[in-house]
Amino acid sequence: MSHDGDVGARLAFDRGAPGRRAVDVARWEGTPAALPPPGLLRDAVRLPELSQGELVRYYTELSGRNFGVDSGTYPLGSCTMKYNPKVDDLVASLPAFAEAHPLAPAATMQGTLRTLAELAAMLGELTGLPAVGLAPAAGAQGELAGMLMVRRALERRGDLAGRRRVLVPDSAHGTNPATAAMAGFEVTEVPSGPDGSIDQQALARTLDGDVAALMVTVPNTLGLWERGIEAVAARVHEAGALLYGDGANLNAILGRVRFGDLGFDVVHLNLHKTFSTPHGGGGPGAGPVCATPALAPFLPAPVVTEDADGSLRLVRPEHSIGQLQQFHGSIGVLLRAHAYIRSLGIEGLRAVSANAVLNANYLRALLEGSYALPYQRRALHEVVFSGSPQRREHGVRTYDIAKRLIDYGFHPPTVYFPLIVEEALMIEPTETESRESIEAFAAALRAIAEEAERDPDLLHAAPRHAPIGRLDEAGAARRPVLRWQPPAQPAEPRDER
Amino acid sequence: MTAGGGAPTPYIPNTDADRALMLARLGIDSIETLFDDLPAALRDPAIALPPALAEAELMRLLARRGAQNAAGERPSFLGAGAYRRSIPAITAHLVSRSEFATSYTPYQPEISQGTLQAAFEYQSVVCELTGMEVSNTGMYDVASATAEACLLAARVTGRRALALLEPLHPGTADVVRTYAFGAGLRVDTLSAPQAMTAEHACLVAQQPDFLGAIRDLESVAGAAHDAGALCIAVADPFALGLLRAPGDAGADLVTGEGRDLAGPPGFGGPSLGIFAARERFLRQLPGRIVGRTRELAREGHEPRTGYVLTLQAREQFIRRERATSNFSTGQALLALAFTISVQALGPQGLRRAAELCYQRAHDAAARIGALPGFAIVERGPWFQEFLVRGPLPPAELARRLAAREITAGLDVSARPEPEARDALLFCVTEATAPEHVDALVAAMGTIGARS
Numbered sequence: 034m035s036h037d038g039d040v041g042a043r044l045a046f047d048r049g050a051p052g053r054r055a056v057d058v059a060r061w062e063g064t065p066a067a068l069p070p071p072g073l074l075r076d077a078v079r080l081p082e083l084s085q086g087e088l089v090r091y092y093t094e095l096s097g098r099n100f101g102v103d104s105g106t107y108p109l110g111s112c113t114m115k116y117n118p119k120v121d122d123l124v125a126s127l128p129a130f131a132e133a134h135p136l137a138p139a140a141t142m143q144g145t146l147r148t149l150a151e152l153a154a155m156l157g158e159l160t161g162l163p164a165v166g167l168a169p170a171a172g173a174q175g176e177l178a179g180m181l182m183v184r185r186a187l188e189r190r191g192d193l194a195g196r197r198r199v200l201v202p203d204s205a206h207g208t209n210p211a212t213a214a215m216a217g218f219e220v221t222e223v224p225s226g227p228d229g230s231i232d233q234q235a236l237a238r239t240l241d242g243d244v245a246a247l248m249v250t251v252p253n254t255l256g257l258w259e260r261g262i263e264a265v266a267a268r269v270h271e272a273g274a275l276l277y278g279d280g281a282n283l284n285a286i287l288g289r290v291r292f293g294d295l296g297f298d299v300v301h302l303n304l305h306k307t308f309s310t311p312h313g314g315g316g317p318g319a320g321p322v323c324a325t326p327a328l329a330p331f332l333p334a335p336v337v338t339e340d341a342d343g344s345l346r347l348v349r350p351e352h353s354i355g356q357l358q359q360f361h362g363s364i365g366v367l368l369r370a371h372a373y374i375r376s377l378g379i380e381g382l383r384a385v386s387a388n389a390v391l392n393a394n395y396l397r398a399l400l401e402g403s404y405a406l407p408y409q410r411r412a413l414h415e416v417v418f419s420g421s422p423q424r425r426e427h428g429v430r431t432y433d434i435a436k437r438l439i440d441y442g443f444h445p446p447t448v449y450f451p452l453i454v455e456e457a458l459m460i461e462p463t464e465t466e467s468r469e470s471i472e473a474f475a476a477a478l479r480a481i482a483e484e485a486e487r488d489p490d491l492l493h494a495a496p497r498h499a500p501i502g503r504l505d506e507a508g509a510a511r512r513p514v515l516r517w518q519p520p521a522q523p524a525e526p527r528d529e530r
Numbered sequence: 531m532t533a534g535g536g537a538p539t540p541y542i543p544n545t546d547a548d549r550a551l552m553l554a555r556l557g558i559d560s561i562e563t564l565f566d567d568l569p570a571a572l573r574d575p576a577i578a579l580p581p582a583l584a585e586a587e588l589m590r591l592l593a594r595r596g597a598q599n600a601a602g603e604r605p606s607f608l609g610a611g612a613y614r615r616s617i618p619a620i621t622a623h624l625v626s627r628s629e630f631a632t633s634y635t636p637y638q639p640e641i642s643q644g645t646l647q648a649a650f651e652y653q654s655v656v657c658e659l660t661g662m663e664v665s666n667t668g669m670y671d672v673a674s675a676t677a678e679a680c681l682l683a684a685r686v687t688g689r690r691a692l693a694l695l696e697p698l699h700p701g702t703a704d705v706v707r708t709y710a711f712g713a714g715l716r717v718d719t720l721s722a723p724q725a726m727t728a729e730h731a732c733l734v735a736q737q738p739d740f741l742g743a744i745r746d747l748e749s750v751a752g753a754a755h756d757a758g759a760l761c762i763a764v765a766d767p768f769a770l771g772l773l774r775a776p777g778d779a780g781a782d783l784v785t786g787e788g789r790d791l792a793g794p795p796g797f798g799g800p801s802l803g804i805f806a807a808r809e810r811f812l813r814q815l816p817g818r819i820v821g822r823t824r825e826l827a828r829e830g831h832e833p834r835t836g837y838v839l840t841l842q843a844r845e846q847f848i849r850r851e852r853a854t855s856n857f858s859t860g861q862a863l864l865a866l867a868f869t870i871s872v873q874a875l876g877p878q879g880l881r882r883a884a885e886l887c888y889q890r891a892h893d894a895a896a897r898i899g900a901l902p903g904f905a906i907v908e909r910g911p912w913f914q915e916f917l918v919r920g921p922l923p924p925a926e927l928a929r930r931l932a933a934r935e936i937t938a939g940l941d942v943s944a945r946p947e948p949e950a951r952d953a954l955l956f957c958v959t960e961a962t963a964p965e966h967v968d969a970l971v972a973a974m975g976t977i978g979a980r981s
Contacts, residue, residue, distance in 0.1 A: 041643065041822070041835035045651055045873050055874035056618040058882040058960075066892035068772075068885075069911035073744050075774045079658050080877045085620060088874055092624045092648070099644030101632030112634055116541050120585050122626075128794075129596030134608045135798025136940055138932070144598030145797055151580075158577055170670035170800065171859040173846070181712050211846035211856035215681075216712040220851040258567035289565055294572045305859065309541075311628075313863030314645035315635040315667070315818065317800030333708070355708035359611050359673035359701035359787070360798025372592065377539055378582030384538035387561045391544065394564055395552040411564060436640065445638055450847070467543035468552060494828070499640040501836045502825045506639075509823035509840040513812065515664050517654035 040098065041501070045091055046517040049083035056085065079519065098500040099314070100444050106470050108396075110415045110447035110459025111206065111254060113284050113306035118376065121310065121369040130368055135360035139346035145364070146345035150337040152371040156323055159374075159382070160280070160300060161293025164329035166322045166336055166350075168362040172281060173208045175301025175320025176248075180216035181354040182299055182324060182331040183246045183275050189331075189352060192273065196245040202231050204255060204451045209248045209279060218245055225453055229253065229408045230260040240272050250279040251295070252286065254451040254459070255408055256393065256415035266296025275299070280323075283307040284463070285390055285414035288383040292323070299324040308370035319366035333357050388464035389414045392471055396462050399475035403482040407454050415461035419454050429485040429492050431456040436503065437484065439496035441477035540585075605966035606937035609915045609957025610740070611672075611699050612798060613790045615768060616883065616961045618874040622793065625867045635818070635859065639838045645862060646837035649820040652869040659770045659872070660763075660784040661777025662806035666817035668865040669857065672787035673705035675803030676734060676764050678816045678855055679783045680706055682807075683732035683760040684715055685854075686814055691716040693730040693759070695723055695750065697740035697947055702764060706734070721946075723753035730757055732783075736764040737776060741942065741950060742915030742957075744773060751780030767791065767804060767872075769913050771884030783807045792867035802864035813844060816855030887914050887960040894958040894967045901971070903978035907949045917942070917953040920974065921981040924954045934973045936966075 068074065083091070100107070107114040125131065130145055139146065149167060157163035169175035180199070187193040199213035202223045210220045221239055226232040230253070240247070247269050251259050259265075269276045278292045278300030284307045292300045304310055305318035312318070324332065334356045335347035347361060377385065390413050397406070397416040404418035420431035435445035435458075447459040462471055484491050496502065535546035544552070553559065565573070583591060606614075625631065629644060636642030636649075649667045656665040669675040680692045692715055694703050703719070710717050720726070726733055733754035738744050751761035762783045763776035768791060770776075776784045788802030789795070807815060821840035825833040846853040875883060891914040899906040903921030918939065920927045928938035939956030958967060 039834045041647055041837060044647070044654065046654060054876050054879055055620065056879060058616070058875070058879050059886060060882070061886050061889035063889065063893055065889055066896070068888070069744055072748075073746065073774055073911060074772060075770065075778070078771065078775075078877050078880060080655065080875070080880065081873050082876050082878075083873070085874070088870070089620055089624065092870060093627070095644040095647055096624070096627040096629040097644070098641075098647070099629040099633050100638075100641040101629045103628035103632045107634075109634060109637070114634060117632055118541060120588060124589070124592045125796075127592060127596045129599045130592075131794045131796050133599055133797040134606055134614075134795050134937075135612050136608045136610055137606065137797070137937060141600040141604075141937070142797070144595035147598065148592070148595050155579055158579060161575070170674065170861075173856045173858045174670060174674070177709075177712065177856060181708065184712065207845070207847035207850050207853070208856045208858050210851035211849070211853040214851040214853075215709070215856055217714050260567065263569055263572075286565075286568065288577055289574055290568045290572050291575055291577075294575060295569070303859075311631045311863070312634040312859075313861075314630055314633045314642075314648075314866065315862035316860040317864060318859045319800075334704075354711065356701055356704040357674060357708060358671045358705060358799060358801065359699060360671075360801070362798075363800040364797040365800050368592075372588060375580060375583050375591070376585070376588055379577050379579045381539045381582050382579075384542055387564075388538070388542050388544050388549075390564045391549065391552055391561050394556055398555050411567065413564075413567075435638065439638065439641055444641065447637070464542050464544075468548045496640050500643050501640055501834055502828065502831075504639050504836045504838050505823045505826050506838050506840070509821040509838050510842075513819075513840060514822040515653055515812075515819060515840075516650070516657045 040094060044517050045081040045083060048091060049081055049087055051082055053082045053084045055083055055088045105442055105444065106466055106474050107444040108446050108460045108462045108474065109444065110461040111281055113461060113463055115309050115463040116465035117309050117311040118373060121372040124372045125365045125368040143345060146337050148371050149367060150339065150345055152367055153337060155374050156302060156321055160323040161291030162300060162323035162325060164324040164326055164332060166332035167367055168333040168335065168357045169301065169320035169322060170358055170363050171316060171318040172301060172303040172320040173212065174357055175322050176208055176212040177215055178322045178333045178354065178357060179277055179299040179301050180212050182328050183277065184216050185331045185352060185354050186328060187245055196243055198244050200239060200244060200247040202249065203453050204253050205248065205250055206254060206279065206281065213248065228260065228410060229255045229257045231265060233261060236265065240268060242273060244272055244274045246275045246277045248277040248279060250282060252282050252413045255417050256412045257408060257410050258413060262295055281306060282414060285386055287386040288379055289386055299328055304366055304370040308373045310366045310369040317363050317366055319363040319370065335361055385464050392462040392464060392466055396460060396471050396475055399472065400478055403479045404458065415459060417454050418458040420456035420458055423485045424456050427485045427489045429489045431458055433492035433495065434481055437481045437492045437495035438477060440498045443474055443477060604935045604937055605969055607939045607956045607958065607970065608937060610940045610955055611701060612795045613914065613957065613959050614795060614961040615790045615959065617793060618871055620874055621867050621870045624870055625863055630866060631863060636839060639836060643836060646820050648866050648869060650822060650837050652865045653820060655869050655872050656804055656806050659767050660765065660806045661775025662784050663809040664812050665806040666815050666819050668861045669803030669805050669817055670861060671801030671803045672764060672785055673702040675785040675805045676702050676762065677706045677709035678805065679762045679785050680732055680734065681709060681713055682811060682814050683762065684713065686811065687731040687759065689729060689731035691718060691729040691731065693718050693720050693726055693733045695720050695733055695735040698734060698736050699740045723750050726753055726757035726759060728758060730759045732760040732762050734762045734764060738766065738769060738913045741909065741917060741947065741955060742912045743909040744911040744913055747776055747779035747781060768884060771880035772888060788864060788868040791871045792864040800861060800864060802861045802868055813841065814854055815844060817857045817860060883960050890960055890962060891958040897971045898974060901975050901978050903981065904974060907953055909949055914959050915955055915957045917949060918956050919952050921978050924952060928954060930977050931973055936970055936973055
């Protein structure tokens, strides 16, 4: 990894020379057909011209300026950055799966369809919600699918017009309220009580006949069990509403308690989190929905169905909310998640939640005393600390603490979320971190707490040992430069508005 | 699985000894205690999953499953939204680097410059191809990107109806309807752009259209603008190596499918939704956007160039229910693959590949059209897909080809367009093996001679 020079100033577009190429394309050697009229054709397209070696070196250099789970500890809270088994990638890349056209006749795709059907059945079993739709491309699209299923179900029973509101706890991921709005509902925020769970009295006050659903993350984003969730479910159902579950934190309770048993009507899962498919720098993911049998007719299309003769095909559920993608979903991600579950079995998956929760609590114990713990309850898969004493006493923000962690060789945790914790540090070690790496991570954070007292400027100036220092993010938003422009016509700085 | 006090799985390092040490620190005897908050009556339900498989057993199982897929091997002339491309070998090599593959959304730019700079390359490539001024870092797929473009159009025009111009991919139309159901928007299907009204927020037009023909996008965009609506072009980015950039033809928003240039079809996913726009819509864009900036000033240090996620005030984690979209995790790795493929082809390679695709498809169509009993439906200029009418009903023709282990083009005979009547939609690309075309022509010749 080269830290010299200004790598960022030279894009692929700025490298190479006219006439170089990274790959050959065959020429058409037959009699050429006439091209379409010139008015339908384009001028030359401006693209880089690099030899193959130059292009490979450039992207290899960029990869060295990145940090992944394979590089080191990556305890990004609520993102479940666990080690991704390589055999799962290998399975998905088998040509028999990877080369298939999405419209290939079902008779020629029985191996893939069998595997998808098995994954759906396993997710149904793990959540206690047997109606499973695999189509959503990511968690947020799974949320949208679930909330559109709520909308469709209410519409079918003639109850949509009067139910305009969706309740969302103040600890929720931002995707929850954004999803409710996309599904056509108004959002009412429900406060958390002092123990981090939903404030039951506040919920009772706002839970009326005009509520379509309550969206709850279990365990919640504080890494805490949502106390009394069964009672909440009963109350929601009494009010004629549905209970939506955000399964982003399923890693904590895998094999230990099921959404369906708790009274949820529909949940989405994040397969790239719980079932360990690579996060890809921000996708691809997969966000299946699991629902009660009553909601099965509304699942997104398509779902796999088995005919009497044992053959499988893709069908559209009777009152489906419709398709979410042009084809069938993130098949490559689904295949990886299937391989992961088949590798571990139920005992392996229970070991996942056991060790994820043990690791988070061990980390909590090692850091208690160095950082404030706004909720004193036992953690599940992640623990949320607050850097507000450091800010108050030493003028050091959680932002600075995160940047200093980079100098110690770690990826920082999630910061400033959940919003209900000031200066939040949300740490999720996952089960794939060793005891030693958790101890090393905790030692780094303790050392940083001491540095904050002794030499706050050390933190303000961090990171020093990264491919690049702190960047002018405000300037980036004020004068957006969002694409390459040829050097001869430099981009005009553009002001906001 | 925990025989001998070892680690429970290959992916979990904690041994019994580690656990004992950690529990001692917590002052408890058992991990189960950590789950005491969970409702006791519902704890540890019986869950029936197939038994765990060691790595080698898993590979054997999936190899057996793969053997039940016949699709990957045989000649196939399916297109209809998924097109086999010749992907440069370096693409798969580079995206498999785990610094790219095992990272996440670049919240910490100092150690995510690889993902961020590559995303900036992606935005640049998309703008160059589409003729647009701004691009996000990519969405789920072409259909959901198009649905998001429709929502954007409804927001900026304040109108409550969407217009879809046929022939449009049925999957794209379906996803637009799904999103429109949530947003409470009406969806109209038009057979000509002149049917636009002042109620429509946008006109969605596919390039080339679903039945393969190259549109004159300028007249489509003109009709949309005359009605005070936005023109959303749904363009195949590979075809844009040859065809006029939609931005140049007047489109306001451009979406497209990037999966085909990122890797093999993968039974349709994961995919990559291209989303590009005119600059005036920048603050209405859904999804992530990467911007170029500099290091903050430090004494004795020349600030270097870097990249960050920017204009985040549009996004769900800040704006919550008032965000432009709920979009979060996207398709970053496919965007990287797409970028590398396009940049590896370069300006000449992309044009040459698109022309090779065009010529191979036209050659195949000419050979089929010359067979007794077969005809190619005339629809003006086209790129890589063509409508074939044969001596037998489409379903029967497809069945006869399947009996010869050839997958025919898609049966579109149920579509409303008169030209689709009795027709199969065949696709030939630059990556279709010439011997597969030979096999198809020979099989059709035999079928034609017997009927």
